[in-house]
Amino acid sequence: MSGAQLAAEEPQPLAVHASELILVVVVFLILVGLIWKFVVPNFEKAYAERTSAIEGGMKEAKEAQEEAKAALEQYNAQLAEARHEAARIREEAREQGAQIVAEMREQAQSEAERITSTAHLQVEAEKSQALLQVRREVGTIATTLAERIVGESLEDETRQRRTVERFIEDLEGSDSGVSEGAR
Template sequence: MGPLNPSKAELVIALICFFTIYGVLGRVLLPRARRVLDERADAIEGGMDRAGNARQEAAAQLEEYRLQLSGARREAARIVQEAKEQGALLIDEARQQALQERARMIAAAEAEFAADRALVEASLRVAVADLSTELASRIVGEPLAEIATDSPAIQRYLDDLGDFTTTD
């Protein structure tokens, strides 16, 4: 008989073996394979869903970050503006203090100058009185040094001389 024309006994044994293998495969291996395939499909679809959710969360977080960043930039600009204003106020205060100090120093210098001028004028009055009496002594030919420098004649002379110099 040949492979194309089997005997009935071989055919029965082949059919029993076929159905046994088919039953084992259908009941044990095929459900396991389907379960594994379903798990893989679920993992793939779930992974895609999770990736989509993660993408949406990332987009939401990015938008929130951008909002926070713009808020931080506005806050930084406000702080810089406040610092500029405070700096301008400090500069104005320092300028006012410097102007006041300058005015005080000028007033002190003018007072010191006036005091020095009064001292110089007094010493010059004495020197002019001495020189005038010496010159008068030479002109007259007699010593006039005994005449006191605070005599009325010398005082009038110095007053007239002072009036002459202050009119210039």
């Protein structure tokens, strides 16, 4: 046997037999069919779930963002309203303070006027009382002096009163003359 024949009878490692090729193709097609029937639907289902979850999350995020924006606008509106209310309250407090100050000044002024008028009335009363007391003392002194000068008793009340009144009139007349001369 020659070398070429020996080589032809020996099995070729790379040679493909038709029966093996058909068996491999059939197994491959069964395997592809099983993958197509069981695995691909699960992948598509997972892909669809993941896509819907992502889209739902994006939708929820967008809704949350819109809610947050609405809440922020509401907060800003409430804050602006609170600032306006605070400014109004401050202005009312200023006005009330000014009104209270004006009322207190008015009360203080009326109290000062009342105290002043009371003091004037008291001074006038004390002046009248002092003047009456001075007249009595002058009358007593004048009566005593007249009794000594005349040498008779002026116990008669009417006579005594006339004498005192004349003396006081003379004193007042001389006081007016002195004060007019001093001017």
